[in-house]
Amino acid sequence: AQSVTQLGSHVSVSEGALVLLRCNYSSSVPPYLFWYVQYPNQGLQLLLKYTSAATLVKGINGFEAEFKKSETSFHLTKPSAHMSDAAEYFCAVTFSTNAGKSTFGDGTTLTVKP
Amino acid sequence: DAGITQSPRYKITETGRQVTLMCHQTWSHSYMFWYRQDLGHGLRLIYYSAAADITDKGEVPDGYVVSRSKTENFPLTLESATRSQTSVYFCASSELGTDEQYFGPGTRLTVT
Numbered sequence: 001a002q003s004v005t006q007l008g009s010h011v012s013v014s015e016g017a018l019v020l021l022r023c024n025y026s027s028s029v030p031p032y033l034f035w036y037v038q039y040p041n042q043g044l045q046l047l048l049k050y051t052s053a054a055t056l057v058k059g060i061n062g063f064e065a066e067f068k069k070s071e072t073s074f075h076l077t078k079p080s081a082h083m084s085d086a087a088e089y090f091c092a093v094t095f096s097t098n099a100g101k102s103t104f105g106d107g108t109t110l111t112v113k114p
Numbered sequence: 115d116a117g118i119t120q121s122p123r124y125k126i127t128e129t130g131r132q133v134t135l136m137c138h139q140t141w142s143h144s145y146m147f148w149y150r151q152d153l154g155h156g157l158r159l160i161y162y163s164a165a166a167d168i169t170d171k172g173e174v175p176d177g178y179v180v181s182r183s184k185t186e187n188f189p190l191t192l193e194s195a196t197r198s199q200t201s202v203y204f205c206a207s208s209e210l211g212t213d214e215q216y217f218g219p220g221t222r223l224t225v226t
Contacts, residue, residue, distance in 0.1 A: 032212045043204055043217030044157075051212070090157065094212055101172065102215065104149075106156035 006105035019078040023091030120218040137205030146188040
């Protein structure tokens with residue numbers, strides 16, 4: 001069965017510091033991986049996605065993620081945090097053999113301190 | 115308006131009542147989804163639909179009913195609401211099952 005684990009339900013960084021949000025998945029077939037962001041009282045918005053084209057994926061707002069098959073990871077990074085990055089972030093996985101049934105991680109709340 | 119909309123945005127209902135949450139998308143996406151979001155549980159899939167008249171259960175379907183007679187609409191009905199169904203409900207759509215999903219703004223449902 002597919003699963004996604006986000007390590008750390010809360011991450012706090014200072015403005016200008018590196019952001020690293022961790023996501024590991026389990027699967028026996030090639031995955032499609034996504035990072036979404038949710039601002040308060042809003043729905044989720046896509047940050048970036050991995051669909052087997054390139055292992056380093058660049059998304060919106062300066063975020064990027066690297067797919068590492070050997071580590072079954074898809075960690076999200078941003079070199080320099082901005083106050084506006086404070087939000088909840090979700091990692092999600094789906095597979096071509098299970099199309100439509102995405103599995104979401106429990107989410108990581110990012111706090112950015114001034 | 116283009117995009118995906120949900121109504122109502124907020125709803126308070128009593129235990130045992132039937133309530134329907136509406137979802138409408140303007141992209142003609144094939145796939146549509148219903149999730150509930152609860153603290154400590156992230157997003158959990160209730161039902162999804164791959165096309166009009168095709169629906170399937172997700173992780174937590176008990177107590178919910180869906181229909182999809184038209185591609186653009188995917189209503190979710192709680193036949194007899196219970197307090198455990200108090201949650202924020204999100205509708206989403208995607209063109210393909212492996213594509214990114216586009217989410218509505220959510221419906222905050224409280225069952226008293």
